[in-house]
Amino acid sequence: MAPEADDPDAERLAIRKRAMDLLARREHARAELVTKLAKRDHDADEIEVVIDELAAEGLQSDARYAEAAVASKSRRGIGPVRIRAELRSAGVADADIQIALDEAEIDWDALAEAARRKRFGDARPEDFPAKAKQMRFLQRRGFDGDQLAAAFDD
Known part of the structure; x- marks a missing residue:
């Protein structure tokens, strides 16, 4: 347990400081912050209170x-x-x-085609095994069936 454990205000302040340091680098999901702060042996209840305060202040937002x-x-x-x-x-x-x-206003069809072109070049696959390989690649990247079809449309 951290030395601040004897003083709840000091513990809460230490948690808040560490959370603010993490949030200053990049956005964090609530669950991600809880996990990172819990690894530092902070009290789970105090972590929840601090993160609730940060969310209420608009400093943390899922x-x-x-x-x-x-x-x-x-x-x-x-x-x-x-x-x-x-x-x-x-x-x-x-x-x-x-x-x-x-x-986000992203054209997912165009993004799928761009990902295919970046990995495999401009040429269309010449046979079914080559097309299947490219489709599996796009599926692993997280594109759905409609976006796959759009990536192979002429």
Whole structure:
């Protein structure tokens, strides 16, 4: 246990400082912050109180984390299916995920085609095994069936 454990205010201040340090670097999901702070042997109840305060002050937001993740991952050629799965595993609510995906205004079909071209070049696959390989690649990147079809349309 941290030395601040004897003084609840000092413990809460230490948790807040560490949480603010993490949030200053990048957005974090609530569950991610809880996990990182718990690794530092802080009291779980105090962690929850501090994160509630940060959320109330607008300093921590799962919705903002989802928006940042969608923007970042889509720039790397990751599709919406995989982004949704990764955000769910980070503990972000489905409603926040859906809003972030909808508001991103990304042409997922064009992104799928761009990811295919970047990996395999401009030439279309000449036979079924080559096309299947490219489709599996795009599926792993998180694109759905409609986006796969769009990536191979002429």
